[in-house]
Amino acid sequence: MVAGDGPAISAVLAPADRRLRRALGLAGGLVAFGFLAGALLAVPLVTGLWPAAPLALLQDPYLRGIVAFTLEQAALSALLSLALGIPLGLALHRTRLPGRAFVLRLFLVPQALPPLVGALGLLAVFGRGGWLGDAFALAGLPRPSIYGLAGILLAHVFFNAALVARLVYGALGAVPHESWRIAGQLGLSPLAVLRHVEGPAVLRALPQAASLVFALCVTSFTLVLVLGGGPAATTVEVAVYQALRYDFDPGRALALALLQIGLVALALAPLLMIGGSTADLGLGHAGAARRFDRPSRGRTVLDGFVIALGLALLLCPLAALVANGLAADLGRLVGDPAVARAALTSLLVAVPAALLGLGLSLALALAAAGGGTFARLAAGGASALVLVVPPIVVGAGWFLLLRGTGDVARLAPVVVVVAQAVLILPYGVRLFLPAIVEADRRHGRLALGLGLTGWARLRHLEGPALRRPASLALGLALAVSLGDLSTVALFGSTDFTTLPLLLLQRMGSYRSADAAGLALLLGLGVLAVLLAAEVSGRQRGETRA
Template sequence: MTIAAAAFCLGGILLFVGLAGAALLAQSGESGANGLFDAYIWRVTRFTLLQAGLSTGLSILFAIPVSRALARQAAFPGRIWLLRLMALPLGLPALVAALGLIEIWGRQGFLNKGLTALGLQQPISVYGLFGILLAHVFFNMPLAARLMLAGLERIPGEYWRTAANLGMGSLAIFRFVEWPAIRGLLPGIAGLVFMLCATSFTLVLTLGGGPAASTIEVAIYQALRFDFDPPRAIALSALQVVLTATLLLVLKFLAPSPEEGETSGRVIRRFDGLSRLSRFADGTWLAVALVFVGLPFIAIATSGLQADLRRLVGEPAFHRALATSAAIALPSAAISVAMAALMIRAQRLVLARRHRGMPARLFAGTVGASTSLILLVPPVVLGAGWFLLVRPLGDVARFAPFVVVAINALMALPFVHRVLAPAMATHAARTERLAASLGIAGLHRLRWIDWPSLRKPLLMALSFALALSLGDLGAVALFGSQDLATLPWLLYSRMGSYRTADAAGLALLLGLICLVLTMLGTAGEKPPEGRSA
């Protein structure tokens, strides 16, 4: 039953994407792929790989010490709020976050004003490669840190007691306990971050500074928006998929899967990180992360508080946009979490069979790859294709909400998969045989075994999917209207009409809503017992 449901989900994904691509190709009989490998595309491809590779490396290098500090110092005041702050970039529209970064790092930003006051003649330029890297690290370092933290928190408590009994120091603990857990997660995290950076559109368009800093995603947009050359857009999308899929395969074989240790399920107590040097090092990394992530939000909040928030909240347009955003985000998040859980479970069931043939291995590999590669299909391609498909059926506005829900669910699927897959693998390794030997299955297993262990990652995955859908502008950009106005669309329209005060106020309100969603994702988190602050 589970395998059949996963096969249905996989078929639905392939059909949804395939129909959109076919609709675009049907609009033009001319081949746009002949000029695919010109000098401009080669330059764009090189820059795409360069900025994505650098962004991924910087995000991972920054996330490792931050996640270790959060795992070691599990009881300091405000830890839960720092976790919630680090989840906020995921739900903010890229344009809002870019404006916050410009307020801090731009020519008239806080840092450049301070440098000018010190007499420096060459201020920091937030545009070009530096600005793109800065924005990508701002978005992806917190995501990588939270995923690594989840992996560190799944290390059995017996490991920490053994390390304490052996008198292992900080470096030894990192080498023999923490690094094996992080190393197994790195291919998935690095692949996800790389795909996000390679397919980045709004940030590159805003902070790129010109044609020299264009990516394949921008070239796809130009092929559809300005030239309306669907074959070229499809060919560029295929080039993007092939390049990134090749790198993902390389990453997959660079590190082994994380080993799941047996545990009795006791409360985890860490005995490292208590020395003054460890506390100082961890506190420094957490302070740097807090400043790096928090300053743009302070800039957004400062600008937002200058708006007439009471008037904005009382506007009927805000009420309609909030209701529309909720009506789209809730079903898309639920669909994404349900699809990811089914596909992860089905993949494990297929691979666990003693005698599995080539079709079974192919199915398992396709299920695993689909949750990642879907991120490489630009939302503008999906949206444009389905716009063309539903246009002959009548009023596009009637079908637009369903199309946007489907696109948002697919776009959230890689994030949800990265949260659920390690947790479900750990849970299955620890409970699968025991539950089978006791004959516990169905609703009883869900209630007494699965839900207590998977509640936290499920809530985190749901909050990620909700925040992503709520802050999405790409899918609704083609369908947005007075009848389908989400909060990001309302914000975008106010910016387009130069009502910057209203746009700043809406950005603040959207950030507060995302904060509430991150609180949902961290609901029930408590510091480990037995640790001093």
């Protein structure tokens, strides 16, 4: 849930502002809930389509295998991500070498990189025709294949180990400075520091990290679609897509969609029960490491190896992606009318989606910071629901609803814009909420004494504090939208093609050079948007200071 200090903030809000924030939270929650769950609930009533009986589905050996594989790959992916991410977070916090801040920024790249682009980078290194395959061939060994479970696990570790590392780093940064100082004064050994200081902090972050990564892997669509390699490596989300796109079995698709929601809800249940924040996706600023424990040569060597391993897993696919992309005919691709149309479509979708997502995030964050208990619950529930109801499931509901009541092709852009807008809610609320809470605590009583309410209060009090997080949230929203495939997968057509969908089509038609070039252009575009947003946010923060 989204946490907010309701009573403390409410004490410095005028009654009109409390009512406004309560209304914003309820309105934002209704919009998110209505879009995410409304379509699935309305499909049986409007179209007459009812989901197949879940028990009947589970009697099908093939579908039982899909459910089992979904849980298996998510569990293994989470374990492997934790196995690398926890030592990596510890190593990053322990290191006293220069460049740690830059390395931490590098480990944000997987969270911003479009999944399809990341998958191509992994194929360029670990696939049959990749760098590793060439090395195996030179050694007289058969070329490896990463399609199937191995490729899915590798991709999930690539994207999620860095997330776990940042969560662990943040948990260590929250350890009181006195604990590190006492550890240094007592001369505790590295093992004692791990047992008494680092270990408890990691254990506090472990349930959140494990539950979140497991849920992200259960809802993984693009990576499984590209790297699954066949029916033996199919997850429930991919089965929903196949049931609508290829088999057109609406009843089966609807039942699988509800089953997927149940699986994700069970995955997130431990996180919600312990009070963790589904909105905290490791995007916040990690705490500064001020350690006084004595260094150890053996631990330093081990930490250096772990950091080198993490950087190799991150940088090798990116380097291969750049090399293959530069080898493509980029000039021809840039001048290709299909690429130009897809790029324009992506922008026409991303800009309104980002602005709508930021508006909803701001409304929910304001409600969470002083709108009352019910408004805070609505804000937290809306941001959590985004993780519980995956994009492909949302798309399936709206696809079935629009097919029975209207023109799917005409309304597809609207559905995709709103779907991508709600995707940003967990990130946007996480970025906005701390700034609003801090501004209200520092200047709320002054604003109350001056009679600032409504728009005037938002402009003069919360507004300056929101400049930096708003820049970061806008960049992140644009990046998520530009790289998203899951929301457009069901609605794509010759008249509605985004860059990720065009990239998938070029991959499917074995135009590997074009795919590599498009992946490079898309990846660079997304990273450029995030870099510009971060630079703008830093400048706004410095101007405010």
